[in-house]
Amino acid sequence: MPPYLPQTEEDQLAMLETIGIQSVEELFEEIPEAYRFPSLNLPRAASELEILDELYGMALKNSTTGCFATFIGAGAYNHFVPSAVPYLAGRGEFVTAYTPYQPEVSQGTLQAMFEYQSMIAELTGMEVVNASHYDGATSMAEAAIMSFNVARGKRRKIIVSPSIHPQYRQVLRTYLPSEQVQITGDEDLTASLEDLKSMLDMDTACLIVQNPDFFGQLQEVDGLAEAVHEAGALLVVVANPIHSLGLIKPPGEYGADIVVAEGQPLGAGLNFGGPYLGVFASRMKFVRQMPGRLVGETVDTEGKRGYVLTLSPREQHIRREKATSNICTNQGLVALIAGMYLAYMGKSGMRDVAELCYHRAHYAASEVDRLENYKVKSPDLFFNEFVVQCPKPVAQINETLLENGILGGYDLQKEYPNAKDQMLICVTELNDRTQIDKLTAALSEIA
Amino acid sequence: MPPYLPQTEEDQLAMLETIGIQSVEELFEEIPEAYRFPSLNLPRAASELEILDELYGMALKNSTTGCFATFIGAGAYNHFVPSAVPYLAGRGEFVTAYTPYQPEVSQGTLQAMFEYQSMIAELTGMEVVNASHYDGATSMAEAAIMSFNVARGKRRKIIVSPSIHPQYRQVLRTYLPSEQVQITGDEDLTASLEDLKSMLDMDTACLIVQNPDFFGQLQEVDGLAEAVHEAGALLVVVANPIHSLGLIKPPGEYGADIVVAEGQPLGAGLNFGGPYLGVFASRMKFVRQMPGRLVGETVDTEGKRGYVLTLSPREQHIRREKATSNICTNQGLVALIAGMYLAYMGKSGMRDVAELCYHRAHYAASEVDRLENYKVKSPDLFFNEFVVQCPKPVAQINETLLENGILGGYDLQKEYPNAKDQMLICVTELNDRTQIDKLTAALSEIA
Amino acid sequence: MRKQLEPLIFEISSPGRMAYTLPSLDVSETDLPEGYTRAQLKLPEVSELDFVRHYTHLSQMNYSIDTEFYPLGSCTMKYNPKVNEKAASIEGLTHVHPLQPEATVQGSLELIYKLQEALKEISGFASISLQPAAGAHGEFAGVLIMRAYHMSRGDEKRTKVLIPDSAHGTNPASSAMSGFSVVEIPSDKRGNVDLDALKRECDDTVVGLMLTNPNTLGLYEEQVLEVCETIHTCGGLVYGDGANLNALLGITKPGDQGIDVMHFNLHKTFTTPHGGGGPGSGPVGVSEELAPFLPGPIAEKDGDLYRLVIPEKSIGRLKSFYGNYGMFIRAYTYIRMMGPDGLRAVAENAVLNANYLKAKVSPLFPVAVDRSCMHEFVSHGDVAGTDVIALDVAKRLLDYGHHSPTNYFPLIVHDALMIEPTETESKETLDDFADALEKIHSEAHNNPELLHSAPHITPVFRLDEATAARKPVLCYKG
């Protein structure tokens, strides 16, 4: 008998009788006969111990961040996950609940989501946060769409900084394939913020920058929002890596209208790229143009405080083709985890971990910079990622590092043709001094 | 600030004020000054990520049953644990509850314990089961003590079969060091059941046998209970490995008065020897002489069914030095796990897994027996462990097996001097044919 | 269900309290970047015990599959096996960075590849991309694929997507996001697409049709072959909304019946948990002809090596990296546990359970269209001769320890209660649910107030949603 199916033969007979038919096959008579009951050429059923065996076998074919000192970031970050977080997020009542459509029996999910929204609002310096998008990249694409909506479709230009994560810019272009939309700014991969500002005009819906940018650099944001707003456009900030917000001025403070980020570093683990978390925050004045679910506070018939999904007339299940987005299932559990992570780290923890990343990254940069043949580019204003000019192709260096138990940095040349032999190195609280010294030692051997 | 301590400085000051003292140190003035506030020479506090790192480092120094085909049993058994069992047993409400002294807020633990008792009663064929002892060995020692109590101290002899797990017999002797108690039967390590029967007399409190015995052999139990009862003694059966009861006649059926067993195989994992589970079952007529906690069914003030700890006048907290045992904290969570495992496997699962072990073990035995220089002793009547006469010292063979990714069997000579070069091999549902064939291939290389 | 309200995490915060620990600084300090740092960060300050109690309490205020029957139509709230969670927590699979060299992630790529292959076999499609993160994301991918296909043929005048009136809201929304206009197609009396109406809309401006089959009434589209042919004849493509695939596993392959592109909901059909809203996973499958347009990267096998490739005319990336990989592990585990016969048994029992429950429920709560249903059915949830509406019944069910069915969807059925029992629920549970509905039906006559004011056993009673929307409070204000 296949697992998870409780119907005994006796049950099935009784049920067929109630229905008034003889066999289960009769239930499928409406399906064109020629296509009914095809054979499935799949491996025979595995027992639980066999499938776990198979998966452990696959796992052995991976080199994991548990066994290798890991210096790669570039959009996905290797942070420590406190044990209490997955322990609680893994509880069946959270994991196996649906979207909280029945608020009376979903206060757990709803309140946790409200708290997530509140903590992300604080972290980003914004006023309103939705209950998640698929990931940072789709959040950014939705932000662009929202900018159009705010401009009531009258502005068709989006200016994107070339120092935004390349995959984010790719997703943006997938989301907005229409010729009527102009995505610009990153044709020249070296365009500066000043260059971008100069592109602002009355047709611009928004300008999107990443801070810290893809190369780890802190951006000079003074006056940026003012310039954008002057043109009547919105400023969208990609706040990656999100741990930087423990230390760095939040985009809300320098005038961002929409802040998006990848929430994965907040307790979700690496998971080979997903599930991650699209963070999305904005201003109260734009709330009705926002995509995604929102949880709001209210009271019940007895005046007790409670939480509900609210402002749903923005959403597809009410507005259908006029909705602000098509999103339905989001990344709820990852948002729950991120909320938990923020609550666990708290006020001083987010600051402390950010500082630890910062100091270690700067130590690593200065150590690497000292090596002959290696040069750190713009060594000052970065958070925890920095670019190293290497003496050899990055892929080649990384192969040698692997043999030394190190997962090296990201090969920038993959997406930035000019960045020949440039490696983007990421340092977090999981890279202690021993690891960093091991890295520099290994690099110096390669040089 | 050390973790897990919520008292902020402000809290502490407020509390000191309420108490009416100036400093925390004042609270310790009753402690002889010379011994107050010693220094502790311990490593400085580790953060969570550092301690986990340290432990993963230790783990790397172990060879685990996850990576090695494991053919060792001998009292601890490598069975598969269905994922649902630890998932649920790990819930905080089970894990962090105390002994259910307040039944109204402990119905979860109590009902689960009642179900455990009921399922073990069915498995062993007995009438009453307690809420656990420390492990199989201490259960056996407590069974011996209970036998004295049943005989009101008038019988001082305990007959133990030499084919009981050697450590169990050692624990028995530790528990009963007094010269007034005679533990006999295993002076001759080859004594047969008939030999033991012939030792029964009016001074015998109990006779203890293991079935299947330490060598894996099924015992010929016909007439055994009759003989024991004729002498006015009790028959105690150690039912190890407990999975045998999925297939083999339960001791209750052949007249055992007390059944003990190691419950570890029922979902607890190997854990390098603990925590394990002392299973303890007996007859209703002896219930008041039984050691350990018992959960009973009753009703509340409104007639609703509920569960309570009951018959506690047997226990130390009521009877103090006259208690049937000193046990207080038991192995509750492991009993919960065992109950879960039995519920999960259920009627057909316990039978199926037992048969799978049986068939695979017999296959393994016949394959090994075919090898030149290896000989399986008494190849027929065993459950899932069997003895192999090897051509070389077992320790030496095991070293070579290790190099082949195999954890070999138990070296019998350690405890049975006559069993030179004899290996006790254990096969479970985790040893598939591929593993078994790998074992026989490796053995044949060694020969 | 826990009844005591829980304070907000901010309300149990106390200055200076902390749960976290971190290594101490082991390198020289660097000056913080002046002018760039933030002044404050008002996150909560709690101990680990506060933290644990808070979230444990919150969890106990949720209904969930692990605690109650959850017959939420269209959502396939079937049991989520615990082995899935174990599988998805194997550190050798989870502790992997998405940008590692391919040679170091062969295990993960193998899993992706094998899941792609399994989904192809189950659905009859030629190629699969696992990238979309949810059903709606898969739909969006599908519509973009249709768009790219037409564009690639220079067929640029196609701008309208046909969508049956019973469709899920994501269908029109996904079409609109792709820049298309939506034309609604009515349903006929048997709950099928009205073929005449469809034909009337078929011309050379049709991008395609979005068809949900079984549809949201739980009915199999009886004329599916004709529908597909009609669309194909006018040069359009047929998109299949695969949300209801649970009914079809091993029963039929949508790809064989003329569907050109379809998304799967791994979080419905393939037992990845819903997580209180997500994450899901919405792979998209396509016919041979559409394969070059799939979003990428997808996994390929090259001798003994697995690698990631972007299809030739790909619509591009739909998200960073490769999709919700953690869900792939679960879905793959499930497919392997079930095997081919098990998958067919899933569909059979899902449909059996639904028809059984329909037989028991429909005498009191009549179904919208009286046909043999597939995995779900839609009843009218109001009680004739009373002022009790579907909402009341839905809320009252909570008191009986069952989650409410989906209600007021599909929009074409008044007072819809959309009931999907799934195959993992036992006859006893279905009987219990039917009994509860029966009791509620008589309560509607005898004591309607009980229903209007339901639920009664929950930590909060009915909530004021109007005020929530009128004066939105979306963040803790302190």
Place this chain on the structure above:
Amino acid sequence: MRKQLEPLIFEISSPGRMAYTLPSLDVSETDLPEGYTRAQLKLPEVSELDFVRHYTHLSQMNYSIDTEFYPLGSCTMKYNPKVNEKAASIEGLTHVHPLQPEATVQGSLELIYKLQEALKEISGFASISLQPAAGAHGEFAGVLIMRAYHMSRGDEKRTKVLIPDSAHGTNPASSAMSGFSVVEIPSDKRGNVDLDALKRECDDTVVGLMLTNPNTLGLYEEQVLEVCETIHTCGGLVYGDGANLNALLGITKPGDQGIDVMHFNLHKTFTTPHGGGGPGSGPVGVSEELAPFLPGPIAEKDGDLYRLVIPEKSIGRLKSFYGNYGMFIRAYTYIRMMGPDGLRAVAENAVLNANYLKAKVSPLFPVAVDRSCMHEFVSHGDVAGTDVIALDVAKRLLDYGHHSPTNYFPLIVHDALMIEPTETESKETLDDFADALEKIHSEAHNNPELLHSAPHITPVFRLDEATAARKPVLCYKG
């Protein structure tokens, strides 16, 4: 707390249903041993979903540290850190067979060794065996060690163990199990051992004294040095019941003060969870002189290698293998997380919390002995001028969302409520608890029935324990 009663697992069983899966038989079948097999096995038959719901429901019917304040005196129900559970589930540590060759378990042996060392340093003892599985098991080990020590000196007339009247029941029970008689020593007015009474019993038949310090009144034994000396002078040994060690971490070392042998409760002091009854871990520590008698095996370090040895004159094995190893991992993790300063802070805050709560509670519920307390204190739980007894107060506390304190122990205090807040509870929680007691105190006057019939918010009300004992139903009868 869930209120609905849950059927027994047997009552949700249905013939033919199953949760488990197993590999199919991949070897030739062997005939089953005729005459040896059982005819039937009436275990439940449930699906995995039934299974999950059943145990999830049951869990929701428990109070626990993770959900409520649990001020159970003598039990040290402090927070159990979640990193402990993570640590104890590392597969490289758990998937290890106890009889593997020593070379293959060096990691596990290292952990055992390091825990032994840490406990030595904390307690001031010369040697430690981790073998005992719980406190009582440690006591038993300790008494057997004392026995073996005297025997080894040919001192065979020693047969009586002196035990203060405030001692835990396991003390006399452990002594009796070792074949000794027990002599009870009264307490004096300050709650200390009555030194005169003690001296009167001291002669050459004394095996030793079992001393709990702090004692079960929560008081530090003020004359501990004299007590030890008195016993030593008559040739006896002093056993320390270390259940209350939480108060002394970094404050004082029992081994320095004349205690010869002591057990630890890792499940109290060192945050291994109680698991609804166990498992615990009760290591025993001894002075240099008693070291040869320890139960074995214990871990030793030999150059870079760790190995297991049996002490020279060991009392023998107390259980199979090496003790409750899973608890060692947790305790070791905890000790490493706290560090030396953290451990002292634990004791300080445990004692601070207790004294604070005593100050708040004792005006209404007077303490038995009015002294500065250590980690706990004992109040009289009856309410003067009413018929409310400690049991009523204990039960009513459940309605306020707090677990009851230990009650009616120690036996020397009438209507004892033994309150141990532990260091991991916040001032807010203590205030809330004190408030509840205050309210209950006034309810005792205004509405005593409310207390007699408490608790009211629980799935069952007060249970008929008398009938349970008179007509025991200990198994499901079908």
